[in-house]
Amino acid sequence: MTISEEIKIQPIAQVINNAVAFGKKEGGAVAVWRIPGEDDIQLIVDFSAELKPTSDPLETKASGFVFAPFETSSDAYLVKADLHINLGSHKITTRPDYNVSTKTEKFLNFLEKEKATKAVASDIKISDTTGDKDKFIQLVSTSVKAIQEGKFQKVVPSRKKEITFDRPLNVGDNFLRLAKAYPSAFISLVFVPQAGVWMGATPELLISVKDNVFKSVALAGTQKYEEGTSLSNVAWTQKEIEEQALVGRYIINCFKKIRLREFEELGPKTVVAGNLLHLKTEYKVDMVATNFPDLGEIMLKLLHPTSAICGMPLEPAREFLIKHEHYDRKYFAGYLGPANFDGSTQLYVNLRCMHIEDNKATVFAGAGVTEDSQPEKEWTETEIKMNTLLNIIR
Numbered sequence: 001m002t003i004s005e006e007i008k009i010q011p012i013a014q015v016i017n018n019a020v021a022f023g024k025k026e027g028g029a030v031a032v033w034r035i036p037g038e039d040d041i042q043l044i045v046d047f048s049a050e051l052k053p054t055s056d057p058l059e060t061k062a063s064g065f066v067f068a069p070f071e072t073s074s075d076a077y078l079v080k081a082d083l084h085i086n087l088g089s090h091k092i093t094t095r096p097d098y099n100v101s102t103k104t105e106k107f108l109n110f111l112e113k114e115k116a117t118k119a120v121a122s123d124i125k126i127s128d129t130t131g132d133k134d135k136f137i138q139l140v141s142t143s144v145k146a147i148q149e150g151k152f153q154k155v156v157p158s159r160k161k162e163i164t165f166d167r168p169l170n171v172g173d174n175f176l177r178l179a180k181a182y183p184s185a186f187i188s189l190v191f192v193p194q195a196g197v198w199m200g201a202t203p204e205l206l207i208s209v210k211d212n213v214f215k216s217v218a219l220a221g222t223q224k225y226e227e228g229t230s231l232s233n234v235a236w237t238q239k240e241i242e243e244q245a246l247v248g249r250y251i252i253n254c255f256k257k258i259r260l261r262e263f264e265e266l267g268p269k270t271v272v273a274g275n276l277l278h279l280k281t282e283y284k285v286d287m288v289a290t291n292f293p294d295l296g297e298i299m300l301k302l303l304h305p306t307s308a309i310c311g312m313p314l315e316p317a318r319e320f321l322i323k324h325e326h327y328d329r330k331y332f333a334g335y336l337g338p339a340n341f342d343g344s345t346q347l348y349v350n351l352r353c354m355h356i357e358d359n360k361a362t363v364f365a366g367a368g369v370t371e372d373s374q375p376e377k378e379w380t381e382t383e384i385k386m387n388t389l390l391n392i393i394r
């Protein structure tokens with residue numbers, strides 16, 4: 001089945017807007033994404049009347065898009081690829097065991113006919129965060145104190161910020177703006193009825209499984225990136241080096257738990273993530289040679305939430321955040337991405353993201369705190385992380 005001419009001439013932003021509008025109106029779930037370094041944008045729709053939380057192991061999951069929250073006890077969803085549109089090649093495919101329903105037809109008609117708003121916001125208001133700043137600085141100080149008392153080595157407190165627009169945010173247009181601005185990020189837009197609309201541009205891979213090769217990365221340490229800076233001249237402080245090394249150690253500890261000794265380690269090296277620089281180490285495992293056919297699922301369970309977004313050791317850091325952070329992260333710092341899709345699974349940590357509710361959006365950011373953290377600097381770090389989205393959306 002190939003896409004009809006009518007849809008072909010629709011601007012991509014319009015197709016994305018209409019798909020989300022359809023999901024909201026008819027009760028379907030939608031996921032749109034762009035893999036780092038690729039040009040094509042993928043869009044899938046799950047026509048289930050009621051999307052149920054998923055707990056199936058990764059390997060047995062139907063082809064689709066995973067959307068999981070930070071809290072492992074909260075509901076994760078799989079948006080099944082009942083219908084898939086490659087917005088680059090305009091090719092439509094349906095799930096092999098899927099009976100093309102009247103809903104599919106209705107959806108395709110909707111894409112052609114409905115006209116969602118094309119305008120973008122001209123007036124964006126950022127809520128006053130003066131009080132938030134004091135609270136976050138206090139939270140970082142409490143974190144440093146807990147580290148000094150030996151409760152844990154690292155913790156990643158976070159905060160949120162609300163912004164309002166003078167009209168409902170044009171998600172399709174803004175998705176494309178993000179994809180263009182950040183070619184090396186994983187760009188996503190998800191609508192799940194139980195979770196709402198989320199959009200983001202994350203630099204952090206959690207796990208990938210492709211051609212029997214498992215990959216994960218340790219990404220941490222943050223500084224502002226000035227366009228044109230040569231990466232070989234970038235210097236990192238002891239605090240940032242240690243902070244990122246802890247994330248690497250956390251991953252290696254997970255390998256140790258399952259007695260996996262054969263892995264490749266590449267890095268750390270400095271990488272650009274939009275307006276920021278991070279330190280990154282890559283880990284690679286041959287799943288055939290090591291005889292770990294289910295490594296994706298095993299590592300996903302062990303890794304999430306990693307010490308890049310929660311802390312180390314995990315449990316005391318998690319308890320600390322539950323007690324002191326005072327808000328629900330929901331899907332921020334959860335994970336998301338295509339699973340068993342086109343021969344691979346690629347799940348990313350949901351960072352540099354926002355929850356969109358018509359004229360309002362909530363952006364989130366955290367900062368890795370160690371014994372050497374300076375609260376004011378960590379505050380600034382969360383501000384520039386939020387700017388990854390705020391600099392682009394309109």
Ligand SMILES: C=C(O[C@@H]1C=C(C(=O)O)C=C[C@H]1O)C(=O)O
Nearest residue numbers: 220221222308351365366367368
């Ligand atoms: C927590 C975030 O980012 C994570 C924390 C980092 C840090 O503390 O330096 C860097 C990259 C991410 O692993 C975020 O973007 O909100």
